[in-house]
Amino acid sequence: MKKNDVILIAALLVVALLTAGGMRIWQMNNTKDTANVVVTIDGEVYGTYPLSEDRTERIELPDGSYNILVISDGYADVTEASCPDQICVKHNHIRYSKESIVCLPNKVVVTVEGGKENEIDGSTF
Amino acid sequence: MNNKRIAFLGLFVALAFVLSYIEYMLPLNIGIPGAKVGFANLVVMVALYTVGEKNAIALSLIRVVLVGLTFGNISMMMYSLAGAALSLFAMLIAKKIGKLSVTGVSVLGGVFHNIGQIIVAMLVLETESLIYYLPFLMVIGTITGVLIGFVANLITIRVKRVFRM
Amino acid sequence: MKIKNLKPAIFMGILFIVLIAGILIYRSFAKEKELTRYTATFLDVFDTRTEIVGFAVNKEKFAEDAQLIKDRLIYYNQLYDIYNDYPGVNNIKTINDNAGIAPVEVDPEIIALLEFSIDTYYETDGAVNIALGSVLSLWHRQREIGIADPERAKLPDADALKEASHHTDITGIIIDKEKSTVYLSDPEMSLDVGSTGKGYAVQRVMEYAREKGLNNVLLSLGGNISCIGTRIDGSNFRLGIQNPDVYSDEQYIEMVDINDGECVVSSGDYQRFYEVDGVRYCHIIDPDTLYPSDEFAAVSVITDDSGKADSYSTALYTMSLDEGMAFVKERDNVEAMWVMHDGEKIYSDNFKEKYVK
Numbered sequence: 181m182k183k184n185d186v187i188l189i190a191a192l193l194v195v196a197l198l199t200a201g202g203m204r205i206w207q208m209n210n211t212k213d214t215a216n217v218v219v220t221i222d223g224e225v226y227g228t229y230p231l232s233e234d235r236t237e238r239i240e241l242p243d244g245s246y247n248i249l250v251i252s253d254g255y256a257d258v259t260e261a262s263c264p265d266q267i268c269v270k271h272n273h274i275r276y277s278k279e280s281i282v283c284l285p286n287k288v289v290v291t292v293e294g295g296k297e298n299e300i301d302g303s304t305f
Numbered sequence: 306m307n308n309k310r311i312a313f314l315g316l317f318v319a320l321a322f323v324l325s326y327i328e329y330m331l332p333l334n335i336g337i338p339g340a341k342v343g344f345a346n347l348v349v350m351v352a353l354y355t356v357g358e359k360n361a362i363a364l365s366l367i368r369v370v371l372v373g374l375t376f377g378n379i380s381m382m383m384y385s386l387a388g389a390a391l392s393l394f395a396m397l398i399a400k401k402i403g404k405l406s407v408t409g410v411s412v413l414g415g416v417f418h419n420i421g422q423i424i425v426a427m428l429v430l431e432t433e434s435l436i437y438y439l440p441f442l443m444v445i446g447t448i449t450g451v452l453i454g455f456v457a458n459l460i461t462i463r464v465k466r467v468f469r470m
Numbered sequence: 471m472k473i474k475n476l477k478p479a480i481f482m483g484i485l486f487i488v489l490i491a492g493i494l495i496y497r498s499f500a501k502e503k504e505l506t507r508y509t510a511t512f513l514d515v516f517d518t519r520t521e522i523v524g525f526a527v528n529k530e531k532f533a534e535d536a537q538l539i540k541d542r543l544i545y546y547n548q549l550y551d552i553y554n555d556y557p558g559v560n561n562i563k564t565i566n567d568n569a570g571i572a573p574v575e576v577d578p579e580i581i582a583l584l585e586f587s588i589d590t591y592y593e594t595d596g597a598v599n600i601a602l603g604s605v606l607s608l609w610h611r612q613r614e615i616g617i618a619d620p621e622r623a624k625l626p627d628a629d630a631l632k633e634a635s636h637h638t639d640i641t642g643i644i645i646d647k648e649k650s651t652v653y654l655s656d657p658e659m660s661l662d663v664g665s666t667g668k669g670y671a672v673q674r675v676m677e678y679a680r681e682k683g684l685n686n687v688l689l690s691l692g693g694n695i696s697c698i699g700t701r702i703d704g705s706n707f708r709l710g711i712q713n714p715d716v717y718s719d720e721q722y723i724e725m726v727d728i729n730d731g732e733c734v735v736s737s738g739d740y741q742r743f744y745e746v747d748g749v750r751y752c753h754i755i756d757p758d759t760l761y762p763s764d765e766f767a768a769v770s771v772i773t774d775d776s777g778k779a780d781s782y783s784t785a786l787y788t789m790s791l792d793e794g795m796a797f798v799k800e801r802d803n804v805e806a807m808w809v810m811h812d813g814e815k816i817y818s819d820n821f822k823e824k825y826v827k
Contacts, residue, residue, distance in 0.1 A: 185409035192416060192447050200440035207437075223431035225703040230827065267337070278434040282426070284384070289432045301523045301701070303710035303722060304736035304770060305693030358478040383489065390486035397479035421486060428493045 207276035210294045215277060217256045219249060222287040231256060231275070231292060239288055247288050256290060258283070309468070310356050314364060317356070321348040321368040322375075329376050337438055340445045343415060343453060345372075346392070350411055350457035355464050358397060365389045380429060384422045391421030407461065411454025416446035505686075505702050510536040515547045516668055518692030525686045525702040535684055542678050543691065546671035549580050550663055552603070562661050566603065570657025575650055579674065584645060584652060587666045590781045591640050594797075597785040599757050601643060603660030604634035609755055609762075616744035623746045631760045634658075638757070664753075668694045669735060669780020676776065693741075696733040696776040706827070714740045714767035714809050723809060726772065726825040733776040737783040738768030738809070756788040763788045768809040772825055773801075782806070791816065 215231040219239055226239060229251060237249040245262040257273035258281050268283035268290075277294035324344035345368055353361040369389050373382030395417035399410045419442035427435045505525040510532070512520050522539055526532035548556045552563050560576045568574050587600040608626040616623030637658035644653040654661070663670075672694045679687060680698050688697040688707050697707050706729045710722030728734060739752035739762070756763045771783040786794040786806055798806050798818045805821040 182404075182406045182409065184404045185406050185412070188405060188409050189412055189447055189451065192412065192443055196440040196443040196447075203437050203440070220430070220432065223429075228703070228705050271337070278437055280432060280434045280437070282430070282432070282435060284381075284426065284430075287380075287430060289430050289434075291432065291434050299708055300710045300722075300725070301688050301707045302521055302690040302695050303693070304695065304712050304734060305518070305741055362478055362482065383493070387486060387489050390482045390489065394479055394482040394486060397482060398476070401476060401479065424490065425493065428490065428497065431497075 203278075204276070207278055211275070211277040211292065212294055215275075216293045216299075217249070217251055218291050218293050220289045220291070226288075228293075241286055241288075245286050247283055247286060247290075249290055256281070256292060258290060261286065310360065313356050313468075314352070314360050317348050317352050317360075317364050318367050318371070321345045321364060322371055324348060325368065325372040326376070329372075337441055337445070340419070340442060342449050343418060346411070346414055346418065347453050347457055347460075349389075349393070350396075350407065350414070350453060351460050351464065353396065353400065353410075354407065354457070354461040358400075362393060365393055383429070384425050387421040387425040388418040389421075391424075392418035406454075407458040408451055408454035411457060412447050412450030415448075415450030415453065416443050419443070419446045507702070508532040508536075510540075512540065515540070515543045516550075516671070516691055518668075519690075520692070521688075521690040523688040523707070524684075535679075535687065538682060538684070539675055539679055539687075539689060542675045543671065546579065546667075546674065549577055550583060550667040550671060552660075552662055552664075562663060562667075565652050565654060566660040569654035569659050573644070573646065573649070573651035573653035576652055578650060581645055581647060581650060581652065582674075583663060583667060583670050584643060584661075586670055586777055587663060587781070588640060588643065590666060590778075590785075594781065594785040596640075596757055597788050598665050598781045599638060599640060600661050600663050600666060601638045601640045601659060602755065602757055603662035604637045604658060605631060605757075605760055606662045606664070606755060607660065608634055609751075609753070613742070613744045613751070613753065616746065620745065623744055625746055625751070635760055665784040666777060666781045668692055669733075670777035672696050672733070672780075673776035694733070694735050694776055694780055695728075696731075697728060698730060700729045709734055711736060711770050711807070712738070712740070712768070714738045715813060716740050723768075723813070724770075724807060724815065724826060726770075727827045728772065728825065731774050732772060733774065733779040734770060734772050735776070735779040735783045736768050736770040737787040738766075739764065740768065754784055754787050758788075765790065766808050767811050767813075769794070770807045770809075771804065772806070772821070773804040778804070 213232060217229045217231050219226040221241060229235060229237060231251060231254055234252045239247045239249055247258050247268060248260040250257050250259045255273040255275045258268040258271065261268050261283055263283050263285040265285060268281050271281045274281060274292055277292055280289055280291040282289050328342060328344050349361055349365050352364050369382060369385045373385060392414040396410050396414040399405050399413050423435055423438060423442060427433055505527055507525055508529065510522045520543065522536045524532050524535050526535060548559050549561050551561050552566060555563060560574050565574045590598050608630055612624060612626050637656050642655045642659050644655055668691050672689060672691050676689060676696045676698060685699040686702050695709060700706055706727035709726050709728060711724040711726060713720050713723040726734060737754055739750060742753040743750050752762045754763050766787060769783050769786045771779045771786065773779045782804065789797065791808060798804050805824060806818045807821050808816040
């Protein structure tokens, strides 16, 4: 290893650390009590569920594969899936805005979306 | 291209294929999509420093297609291809500039492999929130890059000495 | 530093870019049928803010849908207007102008509104009375003066109110459906459809939009909200119920989810009011006392007909809480939420369960 290699590695680690820290601060500041869990399959919205409500949802795909989403105590987690790699199952539970659990084989993405304020379609006067 | 190099390319393709298979059997499952040790990159690294750039590129592309056809599907193949292309792009430039050793080049390869994959996954899944995995993938890419680079260096030295390449 | 032969690197870079471009192009083709959410806002009908939320393949298609709704709203606006004349249109103002003089030939949609309003009068035991125009106009005049210049704000003359109240008999509205005419038999009488007109118009416009095949549409006409279908992803439309305490940090006091055909309206003392000697007088007048109701800060109603939602919210605002609760309970598919002056929310039996998610 040369000196340049060490500089490169250090630089990469610092950049990673800073972006991770910045993102986490942003996430914490942009997660409201009213956050939702949004499930998409291949980019299409499959369902939207409040993060504050405990529930278990079986995400069914047309080809018979599935992911099981559990929302409890303000966390969303994928606890079971039919995919071969099981990365989504192994993934830590999520709770902050824009955190996501991805199942590449099933093309399923579970994302926490900040709050509902901007989701209103209308209001009474 | 002499016969020795052709033989080596064939050998490397077979080796990369087997290593990809091992990786497929024993995935590095830490819950982050796209995170890989990238065993196959070990072979690409060795090829890069022994049989040359063009052969390394050929090896990499052949491996992606073979592995994709055998174990994956079209979208998996696209993730791999994006990772391989961006990683080789970064490694070739770094090698040309010549300021980095095998380890540094390998680290860049690992990091850019992950970046390439995440970009394609973001486009395919239309989920920009995947960008939040980037820091983790950079760290993982760095660690695996160091390991692969270290091993690749040892192998390259021996291959060159034994086979006088 | 010399860097020779970058071709292999450039080749890989190009390969990566081509791959990305390929995915993007493929996506854009696959996406062609996907619908995007659009909103349209305009301020030129019914003297209030209109909002349309819809989903369409592109802006132009949505503009077409919105225009269809808007044209229809303009049509009803002209018919149900009590303040303005329109060339070639006999509207409610024309009927008022001809009170005691002559029957006025009008569009069947005016007769439909009047019949609906008269039914509502009996249903609400007189709490919603479109023949109250003479009383309401006295309040309207003082409110306009009081809002423009708070120094000159005063209450309408009590004797004048009393006198006006003698000309509010709903049976004075003489409808001849065959000839399509309306006649007010009392020359001092006038119609004010403020408590039913907007809601009824929304109901009719949405029925028309539905016939024309529109789906996944939300219409809000000055807070009279109705919808067809759901959002494009199948989730319910979400609405904020305005917090009567308009100075509060919380703009909405409750969120409700509605879908296909469900309608929401709020009536409250924060909407149009003026103050005399520090006391707030709102625009909803109790026909029994001839003075503004002040029991609640706001009442919101959700039901399956926008005309009913509009008139019920006015009616509930003038009733006591017990009367209102009983009124809601007697009816299917009607739920209400009362907001007290201290911000306390009182729900009808199924309101929370059905609409608050």
